[in-house]
Amino acid sequence: MALNEFALIQQYFSSLGTASGIVLGVGDDCAVLDVPEGEQLVVTVDTLVAGVHFPANASPGDIAHRSLRVNLSDIAAMGAEPRWFTLALTLPEARESWLQEFSQALSEDASIFGCALVGGDTTAGPLSITIQLFGTVPKGKALTRSGAKAGDHIYVTGSLGEGAAALFLFGRQDDSVVVEDERERLLHRFYRPKPRLLEGLRVRDLASAALDISDGLMADLGHIAEASGLGAEVELDQLPIAPWLMTLAAPSCVTEWALSGGDDYELCFTVSEEHQVAVESLISRGELSACCIGQMSRELGVRCVDRFGHLVNVGTTGYQHF
Ligand code: ADP
Ligand code: MG
Numbered sequence: 299m300a301l302n303e304f305a306l307i308q309q310y311f312s313s314l315g316t317a318s319g320i321v322l323g324v325g326d327d328c329a330v331l332d333v334p335e336g337e338q339l340v341v342t343v344d345t346l347v348a349g350v351h352f353p354a355n356a357s358p359g360d361i362a363h364r365s366l367r368v369n370l371s372d373i374a375a376m377g378a379e380p381r382w383f384t385l386a387l388t389l390p391e392a393r394e395s396w397l398q399e400f401s402q403a404l405s406e407d408a409s410i411f412g413c414a415l416v417g418g419d420t421t422a423g424p425l426s427i428t429i430q431l432f433g434t435v436p437k438g439k440a441l442t443r444s445g446a447k448a449g450d451h452i453y454v455t456g457s458l459g460e461g462a463a464a465l466f467l468f469g470r471q472d473d474s475v476v477v478e479d480e481r482e483r484l485l486h487r488f489y490r491p492k493p494r495l496l497e498g499l500r501v502r503d504l505a506s507a508a509l510d511i512s513d514g515l516m517a518d519l520g521h522i523a524e525a526s527g528l529g530a531e532v533e534l535d536q537l538p539i540a541p542w543l544m545t546l547a548a549p550s551c552v553t554e555w556a557l558s559g560g561d562d563y564e565l566c567f568t569v570s571e572e573h574q575v576a577v578e579s580l581i582s583r584g585e586l587s588a589c590c591i592g593q594m595s596r597e598l599g600v601r602c603v604d605r606f607g608h609l610v611n612v613g614t615t616g617y618q619h620f
Pocket of ligand 2 (some may be wrong): 326
């Protein structure tokens, strides 16, 4: 690498974001971190490979935003708060303009979401970014996938389908069907998914199970169902789909995006009858952006139903990595 590895780390990655509890950050063999009394660590890691998880021509800023935010989304799904992260960066070359833009964007998001870079690794090779994020949660309070009970109501935050619509856009030779304004929205949604940290905290004491939707609603809700030993019924008419998405493709295609397209990074969580009133009042007070889309059932598998409760065969499988 043209730029000396240590100079590179010093210049671009030595002080990024803010968080309490850092006894020792970047620069030693390990970081030393204080976990607050009464809290537990929650740890997640995601690797993004150029040409696989983002288009090879993506800007360094966009790559930085997405790399951190997909991890923040996992922390949100546990009802935890982000604190510290490490960065393993593999670069084909040490281009200063690239590093400047990447570290600037990472720094912005680290500050916005209240976490700090505490270490990492820098190597030469095909572009790949691995971020490991450490969060904390009060002991025993982490939301998991396995706590749902039959009859629990299923909620999702925000809206679904835009992540898949962005992938559809990337896949088109001719993307003139998408007007500039919509293209911007889709790219923003793809590169800067909004980690639902606040929502995770709001429902931490109310939800029975939760996860973030990265591989598509059907597949991810399937994980809650399986981990909880249950099935689920999703009411197609209740899916939160932004109306403007309907202008991009046929209704059946948009429904498919919402059901099985990945990359939405919304939360899916289940709520018992007992806690539903509290969740609904958060929603009506504007303190939680979420809606009810169905119910957990004893019958295994995830099914779609129409407004009359009749089964609808949508034949979706979700995003498969391999
Ligand atoms: P070691 O050889 O002990 O693993 P390195 O020489 O790889 O240490 O790294 C020196 C210091 O710089 C360590 O504190 C490491 O955590 C940090 N570091 C290396 N690469 C990065 C990076 N991309 N971002 C943040 N910190 C990094
Ligand atoms: Mg060492």
